[in-house]
Amino acid sequence: MLVLGVCSLKGGVGKTSVTLGLASAALERGLRTLVVDLDPQADSTLALAVAPGTALDVAAVLDDPRAETVLAAIAPSGWADGGLDVLIGSAGGMRHDAIDEAGRDVDRLRFALSWVNGYDLVLIDCPPSLGGLTRKGLTASDRAVVVTEPGLFSVMAVGRAMRTIDELRRGPAMTLQPLGVVVNRVRTRSVEHAFRLEELRGLYGPLVLTPQIPERAALQQAQGAAQPVHAWPGQAAAELARAFDELLDRALRAPATHQYARRQG
Numbered sequence: 001m002l003v004l005g006v007c008s009l010k011g012g013v014g015k016t017s018v019t020l021g022l023a024s025a026a027l028e029r030g031l032r033t034l035v036v037d038l039d040p041q042a043d044s045t046l047a048l049a050v051a052p053g054t055a056l057d058v059a060a061v062l063d064d065p066r067a068e069t070v071l072a073a074i075a076p077s078g079w080a081d082g083g084l085d086v087l088i089g090s091a092g093g094m095r096h097d098a099i100d101e102a103g104r105d106v107d108r109l110r111f112a113l114s115w116v117n118g119y120d121l122v123l124i125d126c127p128p129s130l131g132g133l134t135r136k137g138l139t140a141s142d143r144a145v146v147v148t149e150p151g152l153f154s155v156m157a158v159g160r161a162m163r164t165i166d167e168l169r170r171g172p173a174m175t176l177q178p179l180g181v182v183v184n185r186v187r188t189r190s191v192e193h194a195f196r197l198e199e200l201r202g203l204y205g206p207l208v209l210t211p212q213i214p215e216r217a218a219l220q221q222a223q224g225a226a227q228p229v230h231a232w233p234g235q236a237a238a239e240l241a242r243a244f245d246e247l248l249d250r251a252l253r254a255p256a257t258h259q260y261a262r263r264q265g
């Protein structure tokens with residue numbers, strides 16, 4: 001079971017979109033997948049078309065990470081008849097977002113996920129911060145993906161996310177490795193985007209993952225209809241689906257031992 005955390009300090013850069021795109025690719029490939037919706041906004045839970053009525057959610061799991069709580073907070077996604085489940089997100093998750101300096105609670109999600117089995121892949125959609133929730137998400141992860149857009153402020157935020165990953169690796173998350181940086185919403189003809197991509201490559205080298213995810217309205221349309229992008233019609237959706245297939249391949253490949261250099265200032 002590979003646990004992949006999807007994070008960024010910055011809001012709206014595409015964490016949920018990347019989580020959903022990878023879930024769609026995994027479903028297409030027949031991987032049994034669990035999406036953990038750690039974001040109090042609960043966007044993944046909505047987009048994954050979870051039927052209402054599940055009694056528990058991720059807040060209850062973090063309150064009380066016992067097996068029965070965890071299993072009662074997991075529901076099937078409406079995307080398919082099986083193979084894709086969701087650990088339900090909720091606004092109540094906010095109460096676990098404080099950073100606990102003593103580190104007593106940071107492995108709560110990791111502990112909760114130790115009760116979960118039967119999945120090939122777990123994707124954790126983190127909130128837009130590097131607070132307690134994201135730290136719990138990353139501590140539960142084997143690999144971390146930092147999502148960014150090719151803009152100045154987003155590029156700066158990547159450095160902070162990478163430093164948090166590094167800090168957690170030296171502490172509670174000794175097996176966590178950065179898979180890399182997913183650059184989302186790329187416009188191929190934008191000079192500014194090309195410049196920011198070069199800047200990212202200069203800072204993070206091979207950690208800048210390929211392919212980048214293009215900006216396409218089809219992604220929003222599929223999300224709005226609570227459908228996997230692989231099932232959405234049209235060329236743009238097919239292009240997005242291919243990009244997520246390749247990113248999933250990259251995530252599933254044998255652990256690459258990057259010499260992760262902290263070159264960012």
Ligand SMILES: Nc1ncnc2c1ncn2[C@@H]1O[C@H](COP(=O)(O)OP(=O)(O)OP(=O)(O)O)[C@@H](O)[C@H]1O
Nearest residue numbers: 011012013014015016017128185214215216219220
């Ligand atoms: N490649 C893309 N092409 C077009 N629209 C996109 C793309 N990626 C994301 N979006 C849209 O941008 C908005 C923000 O994306 P998303 O919700 O995935 O970001 P996020 O990082 O999860 O946000 P938050 O920080 O609020 O959790 C959504 O409306 C989404 O549909």
Ligand SMILES: [Mg+2]
Nearest residue numbers: 015016039043
């Ligand atoms: Mg999100």
